[in-house]
Amino acid sequence: MKIILLTLLLSVAAIGNAAAQETPSSPGAKVYFVNLSDGDTVTAPFKVIFGLSGMGVAPSGIEKKGTGHHHLLIDRPPLGKGEDGEDELELSLPTDENHLHFGNGQTETTLKLDAGTHTLQLVLGDHAHVPHSPPVVSKVITITVK
Numbered sequence: 001m002k003i004i005l006l007t008l009l010l011s012v013a014a015i016g017n018a019a020a021q022e023t024p025s026s027p028g029a030k031v032y033f034v035n036l037s038d039g040d041t042v043t044a045p046f047k048v049i050f051g052l053s054g055m056g057v058a059p060s061g062i063e064k065k066g067t068g069h070h071h072l073l074i075d076r077p078p079l080g081k082g083e084d085g086e087d088e089l090e091l092s093l094p095t096d097e098n099h100l101h102f103g104n105g106q107t108e109t110t111l112k113l114d115a116g117t118h119t120l121q122l123v124l125g126d127h128a129h130v131p132h133s134p135p136v137v138s139k140v141i142t143i144t145v146k
């Protein structure tokens, strides 16, 4: 009897998790850098404009079909398997200097990065900062700050 109850509880937990992680993206949705390309050289501070097609922008916390908010990943590997082997595409994005959230629905920012090369990637996240399924992510671009 105990075993059955435990199994039942585990199943409920698994379903709950799956539901929390799966916000569908719209087919063909794309996120991209409007004003920067791979290999560009810029002078700090510089503007980064976020492009989104096929979906809309909504502030964080607002659960609305076909929407999300922008995240800018700076100087880190492409979003995928994390250091601990966890699938980052199923987790809420962290908030730190390598992971900027634009939870008010902003579509651009100004960056002051040190001189040198830097990588940037855009990731659309749902109301809970989790990438959509399938994920809407840009290519990683490398830029040089003079």
Ligand SMILES: [Cu+2]
Binding pocket: 060, 069, 070, 071, 093, 101, 102, 103, 125, 128, 129
């Ligand atoms: Cu976020």
